[in-house]
Amino acid sequence: MNKNAFLFFLCIYPFLWCIPADSSELPVRVGSKKFTENVLVGEITTLRLRQEGVPAIHRKQLGGTRVLWSALLNGDIDVYPEYTGTITHEILAGKGLEEENDIKKALSQLGIRMKRPFGFNNTYAIGMKRKTAQRLGITKISDLKKFPELKFGFTNEFMYRQDGWPNLQMHYQLPQKDVRGLDHDLAYRGIDEESIHVMDLYSTDAEIEYYELVTLKDDLHAFPDYNAVLLYREDIADRWPEAVKIMSQLEGKIPESKMIQMNVQAKINKVPEKQVAASFLAKEFGVHSDVYIESITKRIFQRTCEHLFLVIISLSGAIILSIPLGIAAAKAQRIGQGILGVVGIIQTIPSLALLVFMIPLLGIGGPPAIMALFLYSLLPIVRNTYTGIRSIPSDMIETAQALGLSPFARLRLVELPLASRSILAGIKTSAVINVGFATLGALIGSGGYGQPILTGIRLDDMGLILQGAIPAAVMAIMVQGFFDLAERYFVSKGLRIEAEKQ
Amino acid sequence: MSQQDYHVPDHIFKLSGVSKAYGETHAVRSVNLSIPKGLTTVLIGPSGCGKSTTLRLMIGLLQPDEGTVLFEGNEITRANILQLRQHMGYVIQNGGLFPHLTARENITLMAHYLGWEKSRINLRLQELVDLSQFPNDGLERYPVQLSGGQQQRVALMRALMLDPNVLLLDEPLGALDPIIRSGLQNILREIFYKLRKSVVLVTHDIGEAGFLGDQIVLMRGGNIVQKGTIKELIHSPAGPFVTNFINSQNSLQEVLQEEYE
Ligand SMILES: Nc1ncnc2c1ncn2[C@@H]1O[C@H](COP(=O)(O)OP(=O)(O)O)[C@@H](O)[C@H]1O
Ligand SMILES: [Mg+2]
Numbered sequence: 158m159n160k161n162a163f164l165f166f167l168c169i170y171p172f173l174w175c176i177p178a179d180s181s182e183l184p185v186r187v188g189s190k191k192f193t194e195n196v197l198v199g200e201i202t203t204l205r206l207r208q209e210g211v212p213a214i215h216r217k218q219l220g221g222t223r224v225l226w227s228a229l230l231n232g233d234i235d236v237y238p239e240y241t242g243t244i245t246h247e248i249l250a251g252k253g254l255e256e257e258n259d260i261k262k263a264l265s266q267l268g269i270r271m272k273r274p275f276g277f278n279n280t281y282a283i284g285m286k287r288k289t290a291q292r293l294g295i296t297k298i299s300d301l302k303k304f305p306e307l308k309f310g311f312t313n314e315f316m317y318r319q320d321g322w323p324n325l326q327m328h329y330q331l332p333q334k335d336v337r338g339l340d341h342d343l344a345y346r347g348i349d350e351e352s353i354h355v356m357d358l359y360s361t362d363a364e365i366e367y368y369e370l371v372t373l374k375d376d377l378h379a380f381p382d383y384n385a386v387l388l389y390r391e392d393i394a395d396r397w398p399e400a401v402k403i404m405s406q407l408e409g410k411i412p413e414s415k416m417i418q419m420n421v422q423a424k425i426n427k428v429p430e431k432q433v434a435a436s437f438l439a440k441e442f443g444v445h446s447d448v449y450i451e452s453i454t455k456r457i458f459q460r461t462c463e464h465l466f467l468v469i470i471s472l473s474g475a476i477i478l479s480i481p482l483g484i485a486a487a488k489a490q491r492i493g494q495g496i497l498g499v500v501g502i503i504q505t506i507p508s509l510a511l512l513v514f515m516i517p518l519l520g521i522g523g524p525p526a527i528m529a530l531f532l533y534s535l536l537p538i539v540r541n542t543y544t545g546i547r548s549i550p551s552d553m554i555e556t557a558q559a560l561g562l563s564p565f566a567r568l569r570l571v572e573l574p575l576a577s578r579s580i581l582a583g584i585k586t587s588a589v590i591n592v593g594f595a596t597l598g599a600l601i602g603s604g605g606y607g608q609p610i611l612t613g614i615r616l617d618d619m620g621l622i623l624q625g626a627i628p629a630a631v632m633a634i635m636v637q638g639f640f641d642l643a644e645r646y647f648v649s650k651g652l653r654i655e656a657e658k659q
Numbered sequence: 660m661s662q663q664d665y666h667v668p669d670h671i672f673k674l675s676g677v678s679k680a681y682g683e684t685h686a687v688r689s690v691n692l693s694i695p696k697g698l699t700t701v702l703i704g705p706s707g708c709g710k711s712t713t714l715r716l717m718i719g720l721l722q723p724d725e726g727t728v729l730f731e732g733n734e735i736t737r738a739n740i741l742q743l744r745q746h747m748g749y750v751i752q753n754g755g756l757f758p759h760l761t762a763r764e765n766i767t768l769m770a771h772y773l774g775w776e777k778s779r780i781n782l783r784l785q786e787l788v789d790l791s792q793f794p795n796d797g798l799e800r801y802p803v804q805l806s807g808g809q810q811q812r813v814a815l816m817r818a819l820m821l822d823p824n825v826l827l828l829d830e831p832l833g834a835l836d837p838i839i840r841s842g843l844q845n846i847l848r849e850i851f852y853k854l855r856k857s858v859v860l861v862t863h864d865i866g867e868a869g870f871l872g873d874q875i876v877l878m879r880g881g882n883i884v885q886k887g888t889i890k891e892l893i894h895s896p897a898g899p900f901v902t903n904f905i906n907s908q909n910s911l912q913e914v915l916q917e918e919y920e
Binding site for chain 1: 718741743747749751753757759760761768769772802803804817
């Protein structure tokens with residue numbers, strides 16, 4: 158009985174944290190995309206709001222346009238930096254809007270407002286290594302037509318968006334066949350090692366200098382303007398009326414040269430983004446703010462809490478659902494095959510895709526990550542519960558029946574204890590997978606050890622990557638150790654001795 | 660309530676025209692059989708003749724295709740089966756002990772489940788330990804830590820724990836080596852004699868049947884060939900099969916010698 162009560166408590170404990178908070182006191186939530194410039198502008202906006210007394214938090218590097226836009230629409234965030242070209246060609250694509258007023262009208266129908274531009278135009282550009290370009294005599298995009306053997310590596314976003322590669326290819330009639338999608342930061346690495354020759358850039362990228370690249374002239378004007386602006390929710394004014402005014406102070410304050418400088422500071426000189434933002438504001442507004450950069454131990458501790466939170470809630474939920482499902486599958490042959498089939502199919506969805514599927518349903522942050530982790534954790538537990546019960550020798554079942562135990566008592570007193578080793582092994586497998594997979598949660602803003610890994614990839618900083626990767630590996634090992642200990646508690650000594658003898 | 664509750668039958672089980680088939684295999688063919696109260700009935704016959712199936716029909720693990728099985732005058736139904744089984748003790752060949760429970764936990768499982776008081780459980784357990792001559796320190800061991808003979812005694816104690824009206828033993832000594840086996844046969848005979856329980860015992864060993872059984876039921880291919888005492892089977896066999904079956908086993912000689920001593 159005691160054991161059962163303990164188990165029950167263990168299962169519900171994580172959910173006690175999930176009591177929703179009062180929304181009227183919500184701070185302004187600033188979002189940003191998964192690249193340094195956007196993160197910097199997000200930092201500047203957040204810090205400026207705070208300097209003026211408006212509580213604000215920055216949920217940084219949440220993902221691409223799709224993630225940020227839907228987070229804004231869902232109210233998971235209140236404001237984020239966007240680019241005019243992206244708004245017209247992607248967010249409001251197909252509406253043929255060019256005039257600023259028309260765009261504003263279309264946005265306000267969705268409850269979204271747009272600030273005036275910050276002052277820099279971060280348009281798409283096409284870049285090559287300077288040496289290669291000089292050797293081949295390429296200075297403008299139309300020159301690329303003469304070299305069909307060149308390898309192109311584009312960000313996935315650029316590959317598929319209407320104003321990206323499809324538009325460029327049509328516009329210039331480019332013949333290249335070897336065109337692949339990859340991460341922006343990896344593309345720099347690739348072009349440096351010459352595994353690709355041509356990549357998409359943002360015109361304000363810091364790496365242009367660092368990797369000795371040139372941007373090719375857009376001689377046929379394929380790319381539209383990408384002026385940086387803030388998009389924000391209308392209803393922010395209900396909570397923090399002064400926030401809208403404060404954000405207006407930033408209009409026109411960041412010309413292109415300044416943005417490139419800040420990008421170089423953050424990406425190449427490794428100055429913390431908060432620091433870069435604070436220096437900018439100090440110069441522009443004369444307000445000095447102490448940049449509080451948390452100690453590494455505190456940061457790791459916080460990430461550990463976030464990571465554990467994701468793992469514990471999703472895993473507990475999976476245990477609670479999977480064991481009954483596994484039992485049902487073992488007891489009812491027909492339903493059983495169905496259950497195993499469905500749970501098996503979920504497992505075949507690529508992890509990243511599963512995360513992205515969750516965004517329209519659950520927004521960004523913890524909930525979608527937990528749901529994806531939960532779904533991913535089901536199969537090992539269901540399957541092991543099923544096989545654990547199925548492989549109980551028939552004379553055990555027969556004896557339990559002959560004693561006069563009711564079906565439920567039989568399950569509780571005989572079948573589950575006999576299957577306990579197998580069930581626990583399933584939970585262990587799920588837990589270890591879960592700890593690793595939870596690092597991906599950072600892609601949709603759920604924090605955890607994935608956060609430093611993501612930032613580390615973005616800033617090409619191995620130290621940061623290890624700050625996430627090492628604790629994640631340690632946690633996986635500890636989880637394994639925890640379940641080895643748990644076996645002593647949950648699996649009868651009689652079964653353990655029996656297993657040792659074999 | 661049915662009429663049958665008003666008269667007390669003198670037999671514990673009554674099988675009338677009972678048949679059971681597994682697909683094409685006819686394991687039991689319209690068997691009529693009464694198990695008398697307070698006596699030991701032995702089911703014997705070559706492997707596959709339907710002994711275990713008959714036992715499983717009695718304890719309601721199987722439902723007959725045809726015919727009826729009465730336990731103390733009541734037909735076994737889905738509704739009363741769990742209740743009735745608490746009045747039957749069942750032991751299978753390898754004991755069927757639960758490996759995750761100690762000997763003590765195995766024996767007292769049902770008593771705990773039914774909410775017996777601790778003192779009552781301990782009292783009953785001590786009685787059984789004495790009766791089966793089981794070492795007291797073996798109670799805290801797990802089945803895997805017990806010898807084959809000890810395991811069978813634990814299984815027997817578990818079957819006896821609730822003081823059932825009938826014991827159903829399916830080759831309880833079948834897996835033991837001969838010396839331990841004969842020791843346990845003595846213990847079994849003593850227990851049957853002391854408790855005056857109704858017992859149905861399955862064996863394929865004619866010596867064991869003669870040693871333990873008051874009534875012997877010889878089966879073949881799902882049918883009952885002959886019912887009677889060991890002497891009746893020897894001296895007035897129902898046919899050559901009976902004599903052949905008896906003569907094919909030499910363990911009987913010892914039993915007969917013992918009988919005449
Ligand atoms: N679960 C089962 N499925 C199919 N056939 C079975 C099953 N159990 C027993 N049988 C068959 O029924 C017949 C009688 O079996 P059983 O009653 O176990 O015989 P015995 O106990 O006398 O050796 C045998 O031919 C056996 O193969
Ligand atoms: Mg048998």
